[in-house]
Amino acid sequence: MSENEQPGPAAFDEVRRALAAVDRDTRTRLLATLARRFGDLDLAEDALQEALAQAVSTWPATGVPQIPEAWLTITATRKALDVIRRENTLAQKLAQLHIETDRAPLASSYADPAETLSDGTTIPDDRLAMIFACAHPVLRAEDRVALMLRFVAGLSVDEVAHALLVPKTTMQQRIVRAKKRVATLGVPFGVPPPDAVPERLAGALRVVYLLYSEGFSRSTGSTHIRDDLTEEAIRLARLLHRLLPGRAEVTGLLALLVLTEARRRARVDDAGAPIPLADQDRSLWDAALIAEGTLLAEAAAAAPDAAGYAIQAAIAAVHAEAGTFDATDWAQIAVLYRLLEAHDDGPVVRLGRAVAVGRAYGPAKGLRLLEGLSGDAALSRYRPYHVALALTRTELGDARRAADDYRRALALPGNAAEDAFLADSLPHDDLCPE
Known part of the structure; x- marks a missing residue:
């Protein structure tokens, strides 16, 4: 079929399938195109909805276009221009949008919504x-x-x-x-x-x-x-x-999320209770996500503009490559946290380094660093800080103070599954009334 030929009538099922193929991803592309052109989210939303409604009434008679996305883009653009005319603000909008004529911004091959494109042209994202x-x-x-x-x-x-x-x-x-x-x-x-x-x-x-x-x-x-x-x-x-694709921090963030998500199946038990990293069944970790995330982390780390997310991805990659919790290279993680502090010296990063140092060089050294953060107001309201203190003190045999830390953690906001886990970590007698 040439570009100027009209498709024939389409059965309703064919139209329904074509519209179903205009998925959420495609709709966000269309909406973004309209918003960028007209600078108005409300106008973009309304025009897209009208274009989709017109497709329902038009395509059964004219046939489904070869590139429905192009048809919808052109139709929605015309709907938006009609609204601008009705509002008597066309001159102002045209000046803002640099639109000289109703059709000038459209490629010649987009001349009419009923026409289709056969040259592989795509809608810009x-x-x-x-x-x-x-x-x-x-x-x-x-x-x-x-x-x-x-x-x-x-x-x-x-x-x-x-x-x-x-x-x-x-x-x-x-x-x-x-x-x-x-x-x-x-x-x-x-x-x-x-x-x-x-x-x-x-x-x-x-x-x-x-x-x-x-x-x-x-x-x-x-x-x-x-x-x-x-x-x-x-x-x-x-x-x-x-x-x-060339931004190290974008690559680093994706790597971090993918590597973290790889542990998803091992992070909670059948009842939904959280499982600490040390106790997770690493055979449940997603090998495909780990492979993808590791490659992304390496690419981010090698880039000259590598920064916070790239370093966090490197930390996640060190965890991912360890066959067991004890085999984790905590010394390398501690070094990476030190590098991360150069980009983000916030309390959560300092907490991460303290935990890594404790794992690498012994809980006593880790505890000293953790206690050195006790004056930070943000960490005092941060549940993981008190949990880290409790776990470290438990390793050192200080059950009484560890219980106090668990109680402080329980007093802070969190989800119910985590609450139950922390409550189970307390000595049984500690939960019973006198």
Whole structure:
């Protein structure tokens, strides 16, 4: 079929299959393309929905286009332009978007939605621009996460609300407020200039990292792990890596998440209780993910711009290559944490180094480092810090003070599965009333 030939009528089942193939990934691509062109998330969403609705009514008569994504892009673009005309703001919008004519920005081969492309032309992936917009520093942290999940991951409002553990109405209001802020402040839907890329990229990577962290060990709720959150975080990390393959920190983040996810099956028992790293059945670790993550970690470490995520990926790779807990090269991990402190000297990194030093050089030395962090206000509210103290003191035979540490950990917020694990770690008498 040539480019100018019209496809024939299509059966409803064929249309339904074609629309089903326009999956979440494709829709986020389309939405990003429209948002980048028009600078308006509401307009982009509405235009895409109208284009999908028109496909339902048009394709049975005209046939399914050879490249449905191109058809939907053109149709949604025209729908958006129609809205702009109706709002009598066409001149202003055209000036902003540099649109000289209704059709000028479209390639000649995209001249009509009924026409199809047979030359292999693809729709450009504008999701990188969407990522930078959603991670813009003028947005509040919680709004960045919500926008990334909604418009980059493609989750529905219900799914975002569930992921972030807030009521649907609250999430609707948060997304509306964030979109209004994007529009009011003129947040650009485009890749920032080179000097602004590192800061903006760091914000985007942080969103993905925090999303995975919440799924890895929930801050609340009944279960220890949220697979839906970890899966979405890895999907976003893969997307960023596909769009920015040469960035060491992007590669490092993906490596870190993949290597961490490789341990997923061994991290909880059949009842959902957490299993410490020392007690995990390493035969359950995913060898394919470890192989992928190790290659990514090596690539990140070798890059001249390697930094925090690349070093964290290297730490995860050292854990992954150890056949047993005792065979772990804790001395190397301690060195890597020291390197990581040059990029992030925060309390959690210092905690990680203290634990690694204790494993490498003995619990007494580790305890001295851990106790040296006792004045840090953030760590005093951080459950893993008190757990690390409890485990180290248990190794040193100080059961009484270890029990105190466990009680402090239990007093802090956490998920119910973790609460039960910590309670079981206390001496039985300690849980009984006098």
